[in-house]
Amino acid sequence: MDKFKKIIGVFLTMFKIGLFTFGGGYAMIAIFENEFVSNKKWIDKDEFVDIVAIAESTPGPIAINSSTYIGYKVAGILGSIAGTLGMVLPSFTIIYIISLFFDKFLEFEYVKYAFHGIQACVIYLILTAGIKMFKSMKKDLFNTIIFAGVVVVMVALTILSIKLSTILYILTCGIIGLIIYLIGFLKSKTAVKKEDK
Amino acid sequence: MPTFSTLINLFLTFFKVGAVSFGGGYGMLSLLRETVVSANWLTDSEFLNFVAVSESTPGPVAINMATFIGSSQAGVLGSMFATFGVVMPSFIIILIIVALVNNLIKYAGVQGFLRGVRPCAIGLIVATAITMFLSTIVGFVNFETTLSVDYKGIIILAIIALIGYIYKRIKGKKISPILLIVISAGLGILAYSPLIFK
Numbered sequence: 230m231d232k233f234k235k236i237i238g239v240f241l242t243m244f245k246i247g248l249f250t251f252g253g254g255y256a257m258i259a260i261f262e263n264e265f266v267s268n269k270k271w272i273d274k275d276e277f278v279d280i281v282a283i284a285e286s287t288p289g290p291i292a293i294n295s296s297t298y299i300g301y302k303v304a305g306i307l308g309s310i311a312g313t314l315g316m317v318l319p320s321f322t323i324i325y326i327i328s329l330f331f332d333k334f335l336e337f338e339y340v341k342y343a344f345h346g347i348q349a350c351v352i353y354l355i356l357t358a359g360i361k362m363f364k365s366m367k368k369d370l371f372n373t374i375i376f377a378g379v380v381v382v383m384v385a386l387t388i389l390s391i392k393l394s395t396i397l398y399i400l401t402c403g404i405i406g407l408i409i410y411l412i413g414f415l416k417s418k419t420a421v422k423k424e425d426k
Numbered sequence: 427m428p429t430f431s432t433l434i435n436l437f438l439t440f441f442k443v444g445a446v447s448f449g450g451g452y453g454m455l456s457l458l459r460e461t462v463v464s465a466n467w468l469t470d471s472e473f474l475n476f477v478a479v480s481e482s483t484p485g486p487v488a489i490n491m492a493t494f495i496g497s498s499q500a501g502v503l504g505s506m507f508a509t510f511g512v513v514m515p516s517f518i519i520i521l522i523i524v525a526l527v528n529n530l531i532k533y534a535g536v537q538g539f540l541r542g543v544r545p546c547a548i549g550l551i552v553a554t555a556i557t558m559f560l561s562t563i564v565g566f567v568n569f570e571t572t573l574s575v576d577y578k579g580i581i582i583l584a585i586i587a588l589i590g591y592i593y594k595r596i597k598g599k600k601i602s603p604i605l606l607i608v609i610s611a612g613l614g615i616l617a618y619s620p621l622i623f624k
Binding site: 247248249250251252253254255257283284285286287288289290291292293294297298301302306309313316317319320321323324325327328329331335338339341342343344345346347348349350351352353354355356357358359360361362363366371372373375376377378379380383384387388389390392394395396398399401402403404405406407408409410411414 | 456551557566
């Protein structure tokens with residue numbers, strides 16, 4: 230019975246967060262902590278730090294990663310389903326309703342002008358989101374080279390009309406990271422061996 | 427009625443996007459844009475409209491985009507298949523991590539891989555903004571075609587950037603994206619309506 234209550238609780242809390250939080254997953258992290266760590270005490274602080282680290286470093290939407298994880302921690306598999314459903318439902322309903330009217334809405338001349346202006350704004354929003362993440366990134370040589378390399382190569386290839394899948398960029402950079410790690414690992418091993426002698 | 431293959435295609439497309447994109451909703455934009463534009467589902471401008479709506483409604487941007495694009499292609503079933511597709515990889519991966527390999531992320535090899543992926547994801551976001559700017563505002567298609575520069579768009583972008591900068595200077599925090607979207611809508615009407623500029 231207690232578990233059932235928790236499952237419903239996870240669903241309702243995620244539903245509420247999904248319904249009232251603007252700005253996506255990053256904006257939600259503080260609210261998750263407030264609800265599940267401070268208020269309900271269903272998750273302890275250290276665990277929450279782990280949850281955020283994993284949600285941010287696994288692929289997919291951060292909001293979904295967190296709600297699946299938090300749901301599981303609170304009430305097992307059913308909890309994770311309840312958490313994810315609770316997070317998805319408000320978005321889904323709101324956007325589906327908007328999508329029914331959106332095309333009609335865009336047929337109004339002035340709405341079209343407005344969206345013309347909005348498009349410029351969205352480019353700015355995407356750019357500043359990227360810059361904000363860049364600022365919080367550790368700016369060592371490796372990170373800076375990968376970041377700048379991706380930007381330069383992608384813009385240059387677009388100008389040259391060469392299509393290269395985003396997946397390829399992600400994989401290449403991941404493999405470079407892995408190779409550099411392996412080199413560092415082997416170096417430290419040989420260093421240890423030398424010391425042994 | 428949408429065909430079954432359209433629905434499966436939506437599911438698989440969004441499954442792929444959910445499975446290989448890093449850095450949350452914005453990190454998804456590059457792959458999502460590439461996929462929907464090459465499938466001829468949306469143009470770059472339509473894509474930007476959808477981002478604007480997804481950004482100014484509550485909830486995860488990724489879910490909003492999936493529902494919106496799914497609905498535009500195949501109605502309510504389309505939005506269900508797309509949303510289900512974008513959620514599934516997250517759900518499966520997180521369950522595997524939390525239930526089976528509790529500290530997968532702590533493995534050094536995985537850390538090495540992620541160390542490369544993180545700056546890449548950020549680079550992709552910045553590059554997406556730049557290439558979006560080239561395609562929708564500068565009107566760049568390729569070297570053979572002539573540019574059709576949207577000067578009003580450049581001015582709007584400059585005003586928006588200035589407002590964002592001044593707001594941050596005065597208030598010490600970032601201006602709400604929704605407020606900026608509302609302002610830019612007003613600027614769009616001012617700039618493009620034939621009443622003011624003939």
